[in-house]
Amino acid sequence: MLERLFALKERNTSVRTEILAGLTTFITMAYIFLLAPNLLSLAGMDRDAVLIAAALGGGLVTIAMGILVNYPIALAPGVGLLAFYSFTVVLGMGLTWQTALGAVFISGLVFLVLTLTKIRQLIIESIPSSLKIAITVGIGLFICIIGLKLSGLMTISLSLQPGTLHDIITAKGHGAPGASETLLTLGNLQSPEVLLSLFGLFFTGALMARRITGALLIGIITTSILAYVTGIATLPETLTFMAIPDFSKIAFMELDIASAFNVGLVTIIFSFTFVELFDSMGTLIATATKAGIADPKKGSFPGLGRAMIVDSLGVSFGAMLGSSTITVFVESAAGVGAGGRTGLTAVTTGIMFIICLFFAPLIALVPNAATAPALILVGALMMEAIHEINFSDWTEGFPAYLVIVLMPFTYSIANGVAAGLIVYPLMKLITGRYKDVHWFMYVLALIVLTKYVFFN
Structure with a gap:
């Protein structure tokens, strides 16, 4: 049955290898159910409700990816989109989490339409690689700044009122007489919670340097x-x-x-869709x-269309359960590295979820002190491809630079994406x-410029 369903011999693998690969993917991804x-x-x-939605939604969609597409790829709530959901959409814009879930649901439907009509492929082709990176x-960086804040390693020193550029930079006059403070400052390194986060950061970083499988999960558990x-x-x-889970x-x-x-939520829905699209x-x-x-050189991607359909349906399904965007995880590569070649790897991972x-x-x-270091380190992993941006070509480098800095500094993924979409063609x-x-x-x-001019 497994041979017929997953074509194990055709892909030169075995049941044992696939199950071990699925367990490897699970170990590398399990931190998401803590974050x-x-x-x-x-x-x-509600924390319990989120865990149920994340584990059940991620598990069922991952199993669907394995059975329907025969890909060794797992899905779960994306870290970047979790942060975007909580900090930008709910806390930043003051929306209810129910409205935010509605935006996620709609983005999944948009995602599905884009996939079925081939517009998704057109968008992929039109966005230059420098902006994608x-x-x-x-x-x-956006994830990193959230991790720094949750860990206590970084604090916002004060809320500034409009003033001169010098006053804004130094916060002069807002503290004690003669005092000068910065917008962001180092946290209290004598705080036990901060010291614990520092331990988690360097301990987990050391495990990653040693290429230990499941380093993030081991770090979170050890720090806890x-x-x-x-x-x-x-x-x-x-x-x-x-x-027994309380499904009520x-x-x-x-x-x-x-x-x-x-x-007013058009940009939010667009951002959810856009980030999910390229992710x-x-x-x-x-x-x-x-x-x-798949073989990119030959343009051969068997099953990619079905995989994208499962992915887009998973977004809306997760929102119905009460989870932010469920998306494919790059940690799936760990299972592939362990020999996973078929959907049996994904099914194994989904069952573990x-x-x-x-x-x-x-x-x-x-505690937060144990999960915050994982956010900082995931942020570091996402910096890897920056060297592929050609900063010597200002028409490529400048738009990319705006995308990168505006996301963390304006606390909005949407602002960064919008800046790149507008400035890139303008520079050209x-x-x-x-x-x-x-x-x-x-x-x-x-489209983006119209939004900011007329509907901001």
Whole structure:
């Protein structure tokens, strides 16, 4: 049965290899079930409900990817989109989490339409590689700044009132007489929580340097244990390690689609769709190529269309369950590196996700000081491709630079993406190189510019 379903012999693999590969992918991805409840609880969502939605949604969609597409790729709530959901959409814009879920649901439908009509392929082709790379790098910095804040390693020193440039930079006059403060400052390094985060950061970083499988998960667990051993965190009076999931807590169909259709959320829906678009496409192609399923040089990508359909349906399905965007994970490459070549790898990973549901009480014990270092390190991993941006060509480097810096500095992924879409074709026009730009980029630039001018 497994041979017929997954073509194991054709892809030169075995049941044992596929299962071990699935377990490897699970170990490298399991940290998301520690991060997701922590991040989305900041947006006012119930931690237990988030865990159930993330594990159940991610598990079922991953199993679907394995059975329907036969790809060794796993899906779960994306880290960057978790941060975007909580910090930009809910906390930054003051929207309810129900409205934010509505925006995620709509973005999944848009994603599906773009896939079925081939517009998705047109968008992929029109966006230059420098901007695609810059988006990934910018999201990495965005995630990093959130991790620094949650860990206490970075603090916002004060809220500034409008003033002169010198006053804004130095915050002169807002502190004690003669004092001069910065906008952001180093946290209190004498704080036990900050010291614990520092330990987690360097310990996990060392594991990653040694290429230890599951380094992020090992780091989170070790730091959590240390938190309780040292008394920095305290255990509840009644300690439970396993429990039957309380599915009554799940935020099933609590999304507010009507509010999400508000014209002011067009950019938010666009940002969810845009980030998911390039995240999933890049990961699908890269992982399928590494697994020997696809061959970019020959333009051969068997099953890619089906994979994108499953991915887009997973976005809306996750929103219905009460989770932010469920997307393909680059950590799937770990399973491929362990020999995974078929959907059996994904099915194994998906089953492990669902098993996580029964360990919700244990996962709830993980403190922010243990998960924050993982955010910082994931941000660092997303910086890797920055060297591929040609900064010596200002028409390429400047738009990419704006994308990268505006995401963390304006606390908005949408602002960074919008800047790149507008400035890139503008720079090409100014230098007389307008033919270097795909015609659809001008359409996207006009749409984004219209939004900022008339509907901001």
